[in-house]
Amino acid sequence: MADARLTDAQIRAHRVATMPGVLDTGIQDTPPATGGARALALRGLDPGGLVLVHSTRGAMHLHRAATLPALAAxxxxxSAADLRRQQFGPFFADxxxxxxxxxxxxxxxxASVMADGARRSKGDLSTALTGAVDRRLxxxxAGCATHHVHDALFRLASLQxxxxxxxxxxxSADFVTGAGSGRPSPPPAEARRELVRGFLRNAGPTDRDGLAAWLGLSPAAARRWWSLADVVPVDVAGRTLFMHPADLDAARAAAPADGLYLLPPYDPILELTDRRLxxxxxVHRKQVxxxxxxxxxxxxxxxxxxxxxxRGGTITVTAFGRGLSRRRLAAATEEEVVVAES
Known part of the structure; x- marks a missing residue:
């Protein structure tokens, strides 16, 4: 059993206190220009200097432009064996x-196709790659009725x-060639260590399985990435999870959680945090x-x-119990709110 313990109140306090730091891991914006803006606004973050790229799991995320070389590294x-089949499908196995x-x-x-600086849809770029890429890739x-670069490989390559x-x-979104930050790419191990640190800061308490799910890693790859982390075990209601030592101290010192937020689908809190926690x-997890x-x-x-x-100009809330009042919800949004119980 872990020696360090966190109460539910301390975990909730830490969850709210770390909300502004989510750009360390990126903000998922799928479909493009949907939930990302709301997630930024809730945290009082400026969208300036952010770009949309295919990043973790190949999903679209907003990131700081200056961090992209390290993210790509x-x-x-x-190895293809590092990619989790649940996220990337069976293509890489063969x-x-x-x-x-x-x-x-x-x-x-x-790079050759995009060298002219034009803006291209995914379909146009995919078609342009046809004669330049090995048929085996x-x-x-069946959906497109043609041979094209496998979608997961396409998304991974676009960041690189x-x-x-x-x-x-x-x-939908079009591809453009990024201007580049002018920063050299760090060694992969250094870049991964920093990315894991950002994950721990925003996801903790968590564990290696949480890291694997977030990055789309196989168990073996997750073990290698996890070995880069500086963590301590934490007892959470009888479960042993992990945090960075500095985050554990911050969680214990955080002010009580306060406030009501309407998180968009795929908000970082939903994508990073341990779902059971x-x-x-x-039953509620299946609804979320x-x-x-x-x-x-x-x-x-x-x-x-x-x-x-x-739905239109109305937000319909399905409450998990009786703890949400219409007045409090209405104060969190300018739209009309309807409340129902789960």
């Missing part, structure tokens, strides 16, 4: 060449190629994390108190 996989070779080939082709896609995404306002009730079209979540004093969806 950290996320470039050492990759005919080393993953570094595959990435370099697609990156080189992307372009499996048949320095491509950014510009939303179109209709749920954040939403203890398994769905197979598709996740709702937003109401965070009240650091605890998940319900879900919400917008």
């Amino acid at each position: 950290a996320l470039r996989p050492d 990759l005919p060449v080393p993953i570094g070779t595959a990435l370099d080939e697609v990156v080189t082709a992307m 372009r499996p048949w896609c 190629a320095g491509l950014h995404l510009l939303p179109n306002g209709n749920g 954040l939403v203890p009730d398994p 994390w769905r197979a598709a079209a996740n709702p937003g979540v109401v965070l009240a004093d650091g605890a998940v108190a319900g879900t919400w969806r917008r």
Whole structure:
């Protein structure tokens, strides 16, 4: 049993106190230009200097432009076996060449196509890669009725190629060549250590499985990444989780959690935090994390108190119990609020 212990109140306090620091891990914005702006506004963060890229798990995230060289160095996989099948699918299990070779080939082709500085849709860029990429990296896609670069490989390569995404306002985004930050890429181990540190700061208490799920890593790769972390065990209601020592001290000293936030779907709190810890009730967990079209979540004093969806100009809140008043919810948004109980 771990010696250090945190109460539920301390965990909720830490959860709220660390909200402004989420750019250390990026803010998921899927579809583009949807939840990212709300997540930034809730934290009082300026969107200036942020760019949208395919980052962790290949999903679209907002990141500081200056951190992209380190992010690319950290996320470039050492082996196809490092990629978790649940997130990336079976394609990499039978990759005919080393993953570094595959990435370099697609990156080189992307850079050549995008050298003219034009803005291209994903479909246009994919089509332009057809003659320049090994056929073995372009499996048949029944949905598109053509051979093209596998989607997961395409997304991984776009970050390595320095491509950014510009939303179109209709749920899609175009690729452009990034201006670059002028910073050299650090060694992968150094970049990964820093990324793990940001994860621990924003996700803790957590464990190696949480890191694996966030990054889309296989168990073996997660063990290597976790070995870079400086952690101490923490007892949380009988579970042994882990935190960085400085974060444990900060959690113990944090002011009590206060405030009500309407978190957007895929908010960093939802994507980083241990799901069992954040939403203890398994029925409520199924309502928060769905197979598709996740709702937003109401965070009240650091605890998940319900879900919400917008329909037209009305926000419908499904409360987990009786702890949410319409008056308090209305104070958190300028839109009309309707409250129902779960």
